[in-house]
Amino acid sequence: MSLFKKLSRTNKVRWLFFGIATVAVLALTGMNIYSLYALRDSTVESAKESKKSQLEEFVSEVQYPLYRPFWGVNKLNTRQLEDSWESQGQFPEKFIEVVDEALSTSLFTDVYFSPGEVSGCNDPSLEVYSYEKTGKNFNPSVETPGIVCDGFGISQSRIRTNLDDWRWNSKVTFDSHRTMTLALIDLNDRRILGHLGFTINQEYLLNEYLPEKMKKQFGSADDSGIVVWLRDWVQDEILAGSDDNYTYDRDTYPIDLRQSFSSSFDDWTIHASFIDSPTVAASNISLQRNLIVLGFAVFVLFGALMFIFINAKRERELAERQAGFLANITHELKTPLAVMQAAGENIADGRVTDGERLKSYGDHIFTESVRLKKMIEKLLDAAKVDSQQTMAEQAPHQISNLVREFHEANQRYIEQKGFKFTFESDDQLPLVMIDPDHLDTILNNLVENAIKYSSDSKEIKLSVTSDKQKVTLQCTDSGLGIPKKSLGLIFDKFYRVENTMTAKTKGHGLGLSIVKKMVQLNNGQISVKSRPGKGSTFTITFPAFLQKGDEQTTHKTSTTNGVDVQNRKAIDDYVE
Ligand code: ADP
Numbered sequence: 001m002s003l004f005k006k007l008s009r010t011n012k013v014r015w016l017f018f019g020i021a022t023v024a025v026l027a028l029t030g031m032n033i034y035s036l037y038a039l040r041d042s043t044v045e046s047a048k049e050s051k052k053s054q055l056e057e058f059v060s061e062v063q064y065p066l067y068r069p070f071w072g073v074n075k076l077n078t079r080q081l082e083d084s085w086e087s088q089g090q091f092p093e094k095f096i097e098v099v100d101e102a103l104s105t106s107l108f109t110d111v112y113f114s115p116g117e118v119s120g121c122n123d124p125s126l127e128v129y130s131y132e133k134t135g136k137n138f139n140p141s142v143e144t145p146g147i148v149c150d151g152f153g154i155s156q157s158r159i160r161t162n163l164d165d166w167r168w169n170s171k172v173t174f175d176s177h178r179t180m181t182l183a184l185i186d187l188n189d190r191r192i193l194g195h196l197g198f199t200i201n202q203e204y205l206l207n208e209y210l211p212e213k214m215k216k217q218f219g220s221a222d223d224s225g226i227v228v229w230l231r232d233w234v235q236d237e238i239l240a241g242s243d244d245n246y247t248y249d250r251d252t253y254p255i256d257l258r259q260s261f262s263s264s265f266d267d268w269t270i271h272a273s274f275i276d277s278p279t280v281a282a283s284n285i286s287l288q289r290n291l292i293v294l295g296f297a298v299f300v301l302f303g304a305l306m307f308i309f310i311n312a313k314r315e316r317e318l319a320e321r322q323a324g325f326l327a328n329i330t331h332e333l334k335t336p337l338a339v340m341q342a343a344g345e346n347i348a349d350g351r352v353t354d355g356e357r358l359k360s361y362g363d364h365i366f367t368e369s370v371r372l373k374k375m376i377e378k379l380l381d382a383a384k385v386d387s388q389q390t391m392a393e394q395a396p397h398q399i400s401n402l403v404r405e406f407h408e409a410n411q412r413y414i415e416q417k418g419f420k421f422t423f424e425s426d427d428q429l430p431l432v433m434i435d436p437d438h439l440d441t442i443l444n445n446l447v448e449n450a451i452k453y454s455s456d457s458k459e460i461k462l463s464v465t466s467d468k469q470k471v472t473l474q475c476t477d478s479g480l481g482i483p484k485k486s487l488g489l490i491f492d493k494f495y496r497v498e499n500t501m502t503a504k505t506k507g508h509g510l511g512l513s514i515v516k517k518m519v520q521l522n523n524g525q526i527s528v529k530s531r532p533g534k535g536s537t538f539t540i541t542f543p544a545f546l547q548k549g550d551e552q553t554t555h556k557t558s559t560t561n562g563v564d565v566q567n568r569k570a571i572d573d574y575v576e
Helices: 004-073 078-090 093-106 146-161 204-220 278-349 355-386 397-418 438-450 499-503 511-521 568-575
Strands: 108-115 131-134 137-140 171-173 181-185 191-200 226-232 239-242 257-260 268-274 395-397 420-425 431-435 459-466 469-476 525-531 533-542
Touching: 004 093, 004 181, 004 226, 004 257, 004 268, 004 278, 078 181, 078 191, 093 108, 108 146, 146 181, 146 191, 171 420, 171 438, 191 257, 204 226, 204 239, 278 355, 355 511, 355 568, 395 438, 397 420, 397 431, 397 438, 397 459, 397 469, 431 438, 431 533, 438 459, 438 469, 438 511, 511 525
Parallel strands: 420 459
Antiparallel strands: 108 131, 108 191, 131 137, 171 181, 181 191, 226 239, 226 268, 257 268, 395 431, 459 469, 469 533, 525 533
């Protein structure tokens, strides 16, 4: 299988794995977020549940003393109660005890009794009796309060509708928070024997009993996480609250739960709002913390995944380019050799005697061997740079002199090719620690590219400028330019811009990678700016060489062999 096929197969596998890994990471993240929210919700829900049962508990606790005294009534024979009333005009002691116990709770103030099915309030021929605590007996009531009569009426109509199915010998009916009426029933005859009307102590109920119970049950809202109010929905009025610091306001404290009193206080409802309880607050904080940690972990994981993926992509591109390079270079090494071999053979055979032809054969051998030499040198440079065998033999140099020498040495040759080749330099320049051979290689490559990738406008400019800290070398051409998307890649090994012009020019994508490496070896930095169709500028900066004591060394432009004579002292300091 060819190398290219193998590479494209591994590329597909890599995409597949990248896809699977991404889906796995996303699925795991989704699952985690879901379970984190589910955990928080279940904590909140269980907090809510516990508050709900707290409310139910509160309501039954409030109602308990209202019913408690009448538990024993079930066991009494109501017919006997009737007999006792009819014969003695009083109830038996056992029943009087029930009445006394009810009055002892402070929830009830007075008790009235109306014998028979219809209450004495509705039938003036019938009497209503009121209970006298001290004498423990019932006497005809002088004036029966209206609320007691209302209670009798409500009880009468309620018991009448389901008397046939009723299974107990009494039935309690509330007229909201005003009265409680106990109907006495004879289950054998399905008959109402009479009604006992208890007036509720509203003052005590509202001002003492309920507020105290509320405060006791729910305490401070900040500690319990719940605040409750007693609301009269008929009057639209708030009657009491569990925490005085929290005023009933649905916008600020939305109502989370409502609880009615199951069989008493019909006009009233308990409204409850959840203040962030410590458990819920802790669970929210933990959710937040977990989400942050999860986000960070996913970010790192994705970062790593992307890093591996991009790296693998780069490796693959490099391998592809390398494979292309090998195929290319073999061909290019063979061509000049074949030309030289043929020319040499013809001369050696003695078949070519004509002077002109001899010279042309010689020229061929010379140019091809120069090409071959350049190619081999470049390959060796790349190999050395790769295996990190390239050492920079740096010394303080006046870089403008080195560049000028390069310019002078190559000017004629380049201008013969139709280029305007110029050089400019600032006057006062600091020295730079550089290996002159490296600088030569750098300049050779940059100028060679400027020639190779030139357009109709043939201009190449070398310039050296500086500020206090650094010296800047620029190679500007007015050639083809480099597309924006390739700018970050041209310094990669074997990278060549893919366009028709590049396809026509010889090259293997090694020059700029060598240039970059050599710039770095000399502590410099390289960058490029380019506009397609207008030209490119390669900018290299080297740090200025500073003398002991950080004093800057400057130079007047006259030099010998690139080494500054006037600043010999600076160099001596350096060598020392
Ligand atoms: P080579 O020139 O052998 O292809 P290089 O590493 O020197 O390799 O350059 C890499 C690529 O960068 C070239 O193939 C070319 O597309 C682009 N390039 C380099 N220098 C220039 C330039 N001065 N103008 C336009 N394109 C350039």
